[in-house]
Amino acid sequence: MKVPILVPNIFDYPFTYETGNIKLKVGDYVLIPFGKSQITGVVWNEFEGKNNKKFLIKKVISKLNIPSLNIKIINFLNWFSKYNLIPKGMVLKLLLLKSEAITDIDLKEFIKFKINTEKKNFFLTEEQNNALKDLNNEIDKFRVHVLQGTTGSGKTIVYFESIKKIIDKGHQVLVMLPEIGLTGQFEKKFREFFGFSAAIWHSGIAPKKKKIIWNGIATEKIKVVIGARSSLFLPFKNLGLIIVDEEHDQSYKQDEGIIYNARDMAISRAYFQNIPINLITAVPSLETFENIISKKYKISKILNRYKDASLPNYEIIDLNKSKLETKSWISQDVIKKVKKHLDIKDQVLFFLNRRGFAPFAFCKKCLKNYLCPNCSINLVYHKHEKNLLCHYCGYKGNLQRKCNENDNCNFIFSGPGVERISEELKKIFPNEKQIIFSSDTMNKKDSSTILEKIVNNKISILIGTQLISKGFHFPNLNCIVVVDIDLSSQGHDLRGAEKNLQLYHQLAGRAGRTGKPATVYFQTYNLNKNLIIDITNKNPDIFLEKELQIRKKNNLPPFQRFISLILSSDNEKKLQKNSMEFKNYISSKLNYLVLGPINAPIYKIRKKFRIRLLIRGKKSLNIQESLHQLIKNFKFEKEIKLSVDVDPISFN
Ligand SMILES: [Zn+2]
Ligand SMILES: [Zn+2]
Numbered sequence: 001m002k003v004p005i006l007v008p009n010i011f012d013y014p015f016t017y018e019t020g021n022i023k024l025k026v027g028d029y030v031l032i033p034f035g036k037s038q039i040t041g042v043v044w045n046e047f048e049g050k051n052n053k054k055f056l057i058k059k060v061i062s063k064l065n066i067p068s069l070n071i072k073i074i075n076f077l078n079w080f081s082k083y084n085l086i087p088k089g090m091v092l093k094l095l096l097l098k099s100e101a102i103t104d105i106d107l108k109e110f111i112k113f114k115i116n117t118e119k120k121n122f123f124l125t126e127e128q129n130n131a132l133k134d135l136n137n138e139i140d141k142f143r144v145h146v147l148q149g150t151t152g153s154g155k156t157i158v159y160f161e162s163i164k165k166i167i168d169k170g171h172q173v174l175v176m177l178p179e180i181g182l183t184g185q186f187e188k189k190f191r192e193f194f195g196f197s198a199a200i201w202h203s204g205i206a207p208k209k210k211k212i213i214w215n216g217i218a219t220e221k222i223k224v225v226i227g228a229r230s231s232l233f234l235p236f237k238n239l240g241l242i243i244v245d246e247e248h249d250q251s252y253k254q255d256e257g258i259i260y261n262a263r264d265m266a267i268s269r270a271y272f273q274n275i276p277i278n279l280i281t282a283v284p285s286l287e288t289f290e291n292i293i294s295k296k297y298k299i300s301k302i303l304n305r306y307k308d309a310s311l312p313n314y315e316i317i318d319l320n321k322s323k324l325e326t327k328s329w330i331s332q333d334v335i336k337k338v339k340k341h342l343d344i345k346d347q348v349l350f351f352l353n354r355r356g357f358a359p360f361a362f363c364k365k366c367l368k369n370y371l372c373p374n375c376s377i378n379l380v381y382h383k384h385e386k387n388l389l390c391h392y393c394g395y396k397g398n399l400q401r402k403c404n405e406n407d408n409c410n411f412i413f414s415g416p417g418v419e420r421i422s423e424e425l426k427k428i429f430p431n432e433k434q435i436i437f438s439s440d441t442m443n444k445k446d447s448s449t450i451l452e453k454i455v456n457n458k459i460s461i462l463i464g465t466q467l468i469s470k471g472f473h474f475p476n477l478n479c480i481v482v483v484d485i486d487l488s489s490q491g492h493d494l495r496g497a498e499k500n501l502q503l504y505h506q507l508a509g510r511a512g513r514t515g516k517p518a519t520v521y522f523q524t525y526n527l528n529k530n531l532i533i534d535i536t537n538k539n540p541d542i543f544l545e546k547e548l549q550i551r552k553k554n555n556l557p558p559f560q561r562f563i564s565l566i567l568s569s570d571n572e573k574k575l576q577k578n579s580m581e582f583k584n585y586i587s588s589k590l591n592y593l594v595l596g597p598i599n600a601p602i603y604k605i606r607k608k609f610r611i612r613l614l615i616r617g618k619k620s621l622n623i624q625e626s627l628h629q630l631i632k633n634f635k636f637e638k639e640i641k642l643s644v645d646v647d648p649i650s651f652n
Helices: 073-085 089-095 107-115 126-135 154-168 180-194 207-218 229-234 263-275 285-293 331-344 418-428 447-455 485-489 494-508 530-536 539-553 572-589 623-631
Strands: 001-005 013-018 031-033 037-043 143-149 172-176 200-201 226-229 239-244 275-283 298-302 313-316 349-351 360-363 378-380 387-389 402-404 412-415 432-436 459-465 479-481 519-524 561-569 595-605 610-615 641-646
Touching: 013 031, 013 200, 013 412, 031 378, 037 595, 073 089, 073 623, 073 641, 089 229, 089 447, 089 572, 107 207, 126 143, 126 154, 126 285, 126 298, 143 154, 143 285, 143 360, 143 402, 154 172, 154 239, 154 275, 172 229, 172 263, 180 229, 180 447, 200 207, 200 519, 226 229, 229 263, 239 263, 263 275, 313 331, 331 349, 331 519, 418 432, 432 447, 479 494, 485 494, 485 530, 494 530, 494 539, 519 530, 561 572, 572 595, 572 610, 572 623, 610 623, 623 641
Parallel strands: 143 275, 143 298, 172 226, 172 239, 200 226, 239 275, 313 519, 349 459, 349 479, 432 459, 479 519
Antiparallel strands: 001 013, 001 037, 031 037, 360 412, 378 387, 561 610, 561 641, 595 610
16 A cells, blocks of 8 residues: 655655555554665655656555554644745654654653642632633633733633643643743742643753653653643644743744744644643733734733732833943942842842843954954853853854054943943942843753742842743842833834833733832833833733734734745855845735845844845735745755745844
């Protein structure tokens, strides 16, 4: 018998194989000869298109000892490939573990995941209870339910309760989180609540552990997975519920390599598997908000904070009045207020969304600044590491440079980063323990020890980038200083306003979580306080409605589909020529608006020049289908790489 088998590589279609005397059905994992090697493939649900050349049909070697892939997952992967314009084989590669299916794992590896039916009771407020009832509704089919709750209102405990019910019914559950750093604190919380372990899945998990988990999910020995973006592709045997926590978080968008939005794709997976999905947030994304308004999604709200904690107060520090000294970023006003908080053992957070010491370095003699040799972007000075770092390609440069043959450059560092704020704070508060909370300090092995110290109030001053806004629970944090709110109003991102609202709402939500009064201070020169009014409003829906009207009026997402096409090459001339040709080709054949080509705002990344096109049109799969054909038929020059970004978030 002949069967179609999809292999994890760049092909967009399955290959035909002969089964011999092995009995096979759709979804079975198999070992097959491919070229000169043996690889893993999956029996697919459709044969390759007619236009492929005739190859000698080879025989399947063996069927692998693992439950077959659910046809619903296959349908999802096929759709995913169409929607995101990614070859089917590459999508399968996301599902397999290093292109393999993992079989035969020792049973003892799964002991800690064994579910514990011993029930603990947690107190829920009336609001929480009502939300739980909603979440427990219609759990036998696809539906999207949004749980919108003020930061610190105990959303997690509500959806944990809802997970119990799904597990009781014998299904598996996937909980998605936007940030790897969160999984540790979260895992602990889960174990305390359920009495057994959830499997943690993200890029930092050791390969050996990943094998156990992958197998445990495919064989249903693992019931609950807490994972980052990539967990979306795990081969659950019996998935019954997906939860996307912090659904508004833009980290769900995978921006490089295989480009997709994990939140949106999670909703599609739930649809194809006909299971419920819950989106959890304090301030919904505009896409989600639109779906709530148009009644496609249901919603429950928790307005009060848990244990009657109140939301923090807000205070604006006018820097025109409370002047800063040169090379200083903290005003006297703020220092006075912070002292009061420190006196009563409150933890204080200084927020500045800039890693390193200073964002620019330039020589005051020759006036040249430091650019990354690979990217068209400034190098950031990291004082701790004693180097200049490119935040795009990771290039490291040292500070030795000459103006001319006999004269060394004399550098000035312009603007603050978290390290610089930390230095200033060490001078102001020499006796307080402090720590920088950024991806440079927190994505390391000792980060869980640091987290514990913060939770136990062993550290009194935190200096953090946006990483700290993401769902961490620090019980003593009762004072936040936003060092420079004016920085946030810069930029021309279409989602800028929405992003700021979510960021500062989340950030403020870190404060005052255990009932003590808390305050957020905003330092600003800008007397137009709209941004601050929006972000401090207790009801974020007011802003979202306003923003949605603007998007509607201007025909922007979520009312229209955007698809970004980014062409890149190290050959600038060919890139410009080819981009123009490609634009002319697609705009003559496509019934949608094609904008560009324009040089990308960051014109060079990793030595590749970048040119962007943007396609705008009505929301339907038609755009992707026609575009797919056109891309296939267009002859790109060898050196040109095209990446397609459906529903782009970043326009860099
Ligand atoms: Zn670079
Ligand atoms: Zn110089």
